[in-house]
Amino acid sequence: MKKQFLTPLIIFGFLVILLVVGLMKSETVRDVPSPLIGKAVPEFSILTVEDQAQSFSSEELKGQVSLVNIWASWCVSCRAEHKLLNVLAQQGVKIYGINYKDELVDARRWLSAYGNPYVKSAHDLTGRAGIDWGVYGTPETFVIDKKGMIRYKHTGPVYQDDIVDKILPLLEQLKAEA
Structure with a gap:
């Protein structure tokens, strides 16, 4: 009888260990390679959420x-990173948004409630611009250089360590380039 319960318990324990190891390596999930790195931003012209x-x-x-x-x-992870985006915008970082597959009234209400860090935010109701940008889901953040080239893509919410360790140093490097 004891052996009957021991085997499932061992299997469950092994699965928990695999899950924990996978979560600890989640850094790699946020750095999903993109074929757009080093290429010009996709061409688009979309009406803004704000106006x-x-x-x-x-x-x-x-x-x-x-x-x-x-x-x-509707993106829970977007709310998690939004405070940091507001702080970056207050520090002078130019942030543009693409509101992905969202109703206009919901997007406006969300920005009104949580603050608007965006210089402008496109309203991509159909998701067409998202497809052109190679979006897997929300949130995703791209670093764009002065020539309009995509230099970095971050999949998932940005956290303080992502900003300090990757994004801000890259922004400073790109600003210093001719």
């Missing part, structure tokens, strides 16, 4: 170093 009479286009990403953040009001 449907105004558009946001890929041309606006040229001439400055910036972040592009793919987000949605």
